[in-house]
Amino acid sequence: MTGVWTDEDDGGPRPLSAEGGQIDLGRIAAAVREILAAIGEDPGRDGLVETPARVARMYAEVFAGLQEDPARHLGVTFEAHHDEMVMVKGIAVYSMCEHHLLPWHGQAHVAYIPNSDGRITGLSKLARLVEGFARRPQVQERLTTQVADAIETTLAPAAVLVVVEAEHLCMSMRGVHKPGTRTVTSAVRGLFRRNAASRNEAMSFINQGR
Numbered sequence: 001m002t003g004v005w006t007d008e009d010d011g012g013p014r015p016l017s018a019e020g021g022q023i024d025l026g027r028i029a030a031a032v033r034e035i036l037a038a039i040g041e042d043p044g045r046d047g048l049v050e051t052p053a054r055v056a057r058m059y060a061e062v063f064a065g066l067q068e069d070p071a072r073h074l075g076v077t078f079e080a081h082h083d084e085m086v087m088v089k090g091i092a093v094y095s096m097c098e099h100h101l102l103p104w105h106g107q108a109h110v111a112y113i114p115n116s117d118g119r120i121t122g123l124s125k126l127a128r129l130v131e132g133f134a135r136r137p138q139v140q141e142r143l144t145t146q147v148a149d150a151i152e153t154t155l156a157p158a159a160v161l162v163v164v165e166a167e168h169l170c171m172s173m174r175g176v177h178k179p180g181t182r183t184v185t186s187a188v189r190g191l192f193r194r195n196a197a198s199r200n201e202a203m204s205f206i207n208q209g210r
């Protein structure tokens with residue numbers, strides 16, 4: 001099985017020509033067969049025979065963010081003459097820990113204050129931005145920083161605040177065995193960094209209703 005997957009349209013990953021991208025389904029499948037053999041399983045038994053190909057397709061999906069520049073989503077902006085805070089909170093995040101290749105999942109809260117132009121971006125684009133950086137081998141701190149950097153660079157806003165809270169399965173189901181532990185990371189820029197009252201207002205929005 002060969003093929004390369006990309007995320008060029010909104011329909012999620014789809015096969016492209018083998019020349020175009022970097023996700024090599026056949027190579028993933030071969031590696032998964034090897035792992036199954038290495039753990040003492042029989043890759044040829046009925047329940048496992050399709051597993052390598054299935055895992056390859058799954059990896060193509062959960063790592064599809066490597067094939068895109070998530071900041072491109074922020075290219076969609078509107079004239080709104082709105083120069084107050086905009087926040088999208090509770091964005092579901094599913095990512096893969098780059099140390100163990102186990103999932104980590106939780107929520108991202110993204111806030112910005114548009115610059116004096118008052119141009120805003122589409123709300124869904126903030127969620128797409130998070131998703132593009134999540135669908136990679138990732139650490140939570142880098143995801144948080146990358147989302148804030150992309151907003152800062154692309155929209156040149158007056159302020160940015162990104163908070164991510166997540167549970168890492170590598171801490172829950174193995175290793176230190178601490179299920180339910182939440183890791184919280186933040187990236188704070190511009191006015192939210194300089195002005196405690198603005199930052200506190202954003203944090204109170206995040207905490208509202210909890």
Ligand SMILES: Nc1nc2c(ncn2[C@@H]2O[C@H](COP(=O)(O)OP(=O)(O)OP(=O)(O)O)[C@@H](O)[C@H]2O)c(=O)[nH]1
Nearest residue numbers: 097098099100138139140141168170171174175176
């Ligand atoms: N800072 C940070 N650490 C992470 C993240 N995901 C996983 N880790 C940590 O990566 C570290 C890897 O530590 P190692 O000692 O190399 O690996 P390990 O022997 O499997 O470590 P344990 O998980 O403690 O068993 C662990 O402490 C994980 O908790 C993340 O998103 N951010």
Ligand SMILES: [Zn+2]
Nearest residue numbers: 097099100170
């Ligand atoms: Zn991990």
